[in-house]
Amino acid sequence: MKFVYDFTEGNKDLKDLLGGKGANLAEMTRLGLPVPPGFTITTEACKVYLATGEEPAALRDEVSAHLAALEETMGKKLGQPDNPLLVSVRSGAKFSMPGMMDTVLNIGLSDASVEGLARQAGDERFAWDSYRRLIQMFGKTVLGVDGDLFEEALDAAKAAKKVTVDTDLDAEDLKKLVTAFKKIVEKETGRAFPQDPREQMDLAIRAVFESWNGERAKLYRRQERIPHDLGTAVNVCSMVFGNLGPDSGTGVAFTRDPASGQQGVYGDYLQNAQGEDVVAGIRNTVPLAELERIDKASYDQLLRIMEILENHYKDLCDIEFTIERGKLWMLQTRVGKRTAAAAFRIATQLVDQGLIDEAEALQRVTGAQLAQLMFPRFDENAEVKQVARGIAASPGAAVGKAVFDSYTAVKWSRSGEKVILVRRETNPDDLDGMIAAEGILTSRGGKTSHAAVVARGMGKTCVCGAEELEVDTKRRRMTVPGGQVVEEGDVISIDGSTGKVYLGEVPVVPSPVVEYFEGRMHPGAEDADELVEAVHRMMSFADRTRRLRVRANADNAEDALRARRFGAQGIGLCRTEHMFLGDRRELVERLILADTEEERDASLKALLPLQKQDFVELFEAMDGLPVTIRLLDPPLHEFLPDITELSVRVALAEARQEPHENELRLLQAVHRLHEQNPMLGLRGVRLGLVVPGLFAMQVRAIAEAAAERKAAQGDPRAEIMIPLVGTVQELEIVREEADRVIAEVEAATGTKLSLPIGTMIELPRAALTAGQIAEAAEFFSFGTNDLTQTVWGFSRDDVEASFFTAYLEKGIFGVSPFETIDKDGVGSLVKAAVAAGRATRPDLKLGVCGEHGGDPESVHFFHEAGLDYVSCSPFRIPVARLEAGRAAC
Ligand code: PEP
Ligand code: MG
Numbered sequence: 001m002k003f004v005y006d007f008t009e010g011n012k013d014l015k016d017l018l019g020g021k022g023a024n025l026a027e028m029t030r031l032g033l034p035v036p037p038g039f040t041i042t043t044e045a046c047k048v049y050l051a052t053g054e055e056p057a058a059l060r061d062e063v064s065a066h067l068a069a070l071e072e073t074m075g076k077k078l079g080q081p082d083n084p085l086l087v088s089v090r091s092g093a094k095f096s097m098p099g100m101m102d103t104v105l106n107i108g109l110s111d112a113s114v115e116g117l118a119r120q121a122g123d124e125r126f127a128w129d130s131y132r133r134l135i136q137m138f139g140k141t142v143l144g145v146d147g148d149l150f151e152e153a154l155d156a157a158k159a160a161k162k163v164t165v166d167t168d169l170d171a172e173d174l175k176k177l178v179t180a181f182k183k184i185v186e187k188e189t190g191r192a193f194p195q196d197p198r199e200q201m202d203l204a205i206r207a208v209f210e211s212w213n214g215e216r217a218k219l220y221r222r223q224e225r226i227p228h229d230l231g232t233a234v235n236v237c238s239m240v241f242g243n244l245g246p247d248s249g250t251g252v253a254f255t256r257d258p259a260s261g262q263q264g265v266y267g268d269y270l271q272n273a274q275g276e277d278v279v280a281g282i283r284n285t286v287p288l289a290e291l292e293r294i295d296k297a298s299y300d301q302l303l304r305i306m307e308i309l310e311n312h313y314k315d316l317c318d319i320e321f322t323i324e325r326g327k328l329w330m331l332q333t334r335v336g337k338r339t340a341a342a343a344f345r346i347a348t349q350l351v352d353q354g355l356i357d358e359a360e361a362l363q364r365v366t367g368a369q370l371a372q373l374m375f376p377r378f379d380e381n382a383e384v385k386q387v388a389r390g391i392a393a394s395p396g397a398a399v400g401k402a403v404f405d406s407y408t409a410v411k412w413s414r415s416g417e418k419v420i421l422v423r424r425e426t427n428p429d430d431l432d433g434m435i436a437a438e439g440i441l442t443s444r445g446g447k448t449s450h451a452a453v454v455a456r457g458m459g460k461t462c463v464c465g466a467e468e469l470e471v472d473t474k475r476r477r478m479t480v481p482g483g484q485v486v487e488e489g490d491v492i493s494i495d496g497s498t499g500k501v502y503l504g505e506v507p508v509v510p511s512p513v514v515e516y517f518e519g520r521m522h523p524g525a526e527d528a529d530e531l532v533e534a535v536h537r538m539m540s541f542a543d544r545t546r547r548l549r550v551r552a553n554a555d556n557a558e559d560a561l562r563a564r565r566f567g568a569q570g571i572g573l574c575r576t577e578h579m580f581l582g583d584r585r586e587l588v589e590r591l592i593l594a595d596t597e598e599e600r601d602a603s604l605k606a607l608l609p610l611q612k613q614d615f616v617e618l619f620e621a622m623d624g625l626p627v628t629i630r631l632l633d634p635p636l637h638e639f640l641p642d643i644t645e646l647s648v649r650v651a652l653a654e655a656r657q658e659p660h661e662n663e664l665r666l667l668q669a670v671h672r673l674h675e676q677n678p679m680l681g682l683r684g685v686r687l688g689l690v691v692p693g694l695f696a697m698q699v700r701a702i703a704e705a706a707a708e709r710k711a712a713q714g715d716p717r718a719e720i721m722i723p724l725v726g727t728v729q730e731l732e733i734v735r736e737e738a739d740r741v742i743a744e745v746e747a748a749t750g751t752k753l754s755l756p757i758g759t760m761i762e763l764p765r766a767a768l769t770a771g772q773i774a775e776a777a778e779f780f781s782f783g784t785n786d787l788t789q790t791v792w793g794f795s796r797d798d799v800e801a802s803f804f805t806a807y808l809e810k811g812i813f814g815v816s817p818f819e820t821i822d823k824d825g826v827g828s829l830v831k832a833a834v835a836a837g838r839a840t841r842p843d844l845k846l847g848v849c850g851e852h853g854g855d856p857e858s859v860h861f862f863h864e865a866g867l868d869y870v871s872c873s874p875f876r877i878p879v880a881r882l883e884a885g886r887a888a889c
Contacts, residue, residue, distance in 0.1 A: 572871020
């Protein structure tokens, strides 16, 4: 196996082997662009090292051969005293892991070669500064010396000279600093700083291998769901210097604006500096366009290269470059990150330029980006004061009065105030406050902190980890940088899409993308912006491409109409229990608790016309499209009076010797029906089987509503769905009754009705016996909420707020299985049920209506699993359409 590739040997498609940076350096070399010569050690070599603790046997010789070739090209040897070749050793994994792994610059400098470098460069200060940087970086990342020790020595040198910036230290100061740094290394490691350049290089390569398994890198991979077994490549590259005087410098460039997608000259340049100076923010950069004035030849060359790269990669590229004494060098390029809006605009622009086709364009955008564009946002033109920036944890724009505890959040919001809950960090006790607040702001914690996870789950705006804020919950206030104090009740605004925090009220504007989906903004219209145009085109690409149909979870005509505007092709789940909340809850309560047939019939009679009217409205809104109505599936406790409240009422009445017979009877019944685990209790089909007449009433309401719509020349397409079935026998009994009721309505109305009857697959047993269940079901809809709950044994109402944060932090899963389908567990049951169901009934219609139906990654899974449709909440329909299109490419 070959472990080392010269930059002239690789190409951009070898990212697995050469890492992203190495593959792109090779690609630029192949294109004839000015890349400093070098070579890449493969990820395979890293994997061997990580597995055995030793470099592969052949590596040393291969590195020697490539180094010799490099020295030949450069006309100087690594660390050669009179004219040293210096190299950088940089990590480069397949996926970018910014700042997570190690880099060492200026390898090859030593007590001997530093003088040579000074003479060659004609700059003593530069040479000694390069040497002290090497000892500092090498000491910290390769030898594991505490970096603060070097920083302290540097500060001491500056203080001794009464200066504040590094650049005020001269060659003599830096020489002394080198001595001090070497002493630190010797004291901390027990050995002198290595003077042999080859030893420096080998140790640095090993350190990069090891940094793959550094704590920071492991955590980052868990969060970003990057596999742990990829390993990193190592790039050894000849050094070029941007800090050799005013005709040198370093910069970054983008071939398009990563914020808007517009083509143009975007980037920053810093004269007489190295890349790390830019990152450290020691001096201010100038806009890239200024380079034209500073060094026109290099500027023109850079622009030509940017065009070559964009046409070659057919995408926005970002670039790092250095100019060494008037000579331009390309240090890195990659397909650049961009905002959601830019992603859509760039994708359509590239189609128009003929660089990519529609299918490729679909791969350039994501449902998550579309979702981001659908949140309301702050008015860009508003004059506001940004005071801090945290992590953009859950998108949206929220404005409200700052409150510092959950209790106040709940109290104030009940009296109609809009509040932002501000905490250092949140815990499960804050849940009520989080629900009551418009948004959540914390000064601690990252993207998987409790606040972030729970807020995302609730779809609530959240900025977390805004560390510049000093939150003092005891005194109910926070201090922003600069010292200004925000008291309880002061208005603040937080932007969950950017992480920005503002004082005062920032005006919120609706998303133009939602205006478009709602039909209030039309592509092609004069006021339509380019983004709407781009989204419209991408949605048409997706609709033309996708196989999966997209339906909505909707329980009333209003939601159904919105879903239709958003592109729903039917309703995949109408939860009828939602129709019985509010005033009608009592009717269901009476039905469940009825002792006599008369009482029961009276409740059913009262419910029937109400239900029928619900369905008439729904069928009208969805005329011509399928509407799957699920028969009642309440966890029983939601429909019964609260047992504690009722007990108190009875006890009080007893004490006061007031009449309380009815209450007592009710309490006894509630006791009788009380369940420890209502979600596993008397719900779904079980309720339909034990409460006589309940399902029959609902089926009758559906059938009569359909008949009425038909009589009105409508085209109702109802489907009847039975929840929580575990065995085919349950379904058969319900079916028999339903068929009888439908026949009765047909006879009474003289209308032929076509009402398919199917079931939810939401229990493991149902999935495992899907072949039998399909005998009695014309369709399946996977209820992945309950299926996840029962397969994992996770209470869906509790776990996300209790221990999921810990699970996410430990990397047990990268995302909640209630959010993204657990492919290996729940997903494999779904696949098996699909196969078994279709084996019994080849034309079985298959869909999913759990929350996963609107989750991007899950949509891809359902496409692959061969479902016919996904069903999700109206607001997520565009995302599902887009992802279904992407999945089909
Ligand atoms: C499900 O369990 O996935 C489902 C859609 O039903 P519900 O969420 O109403 O239990
Ligand atoms: Mg369910």
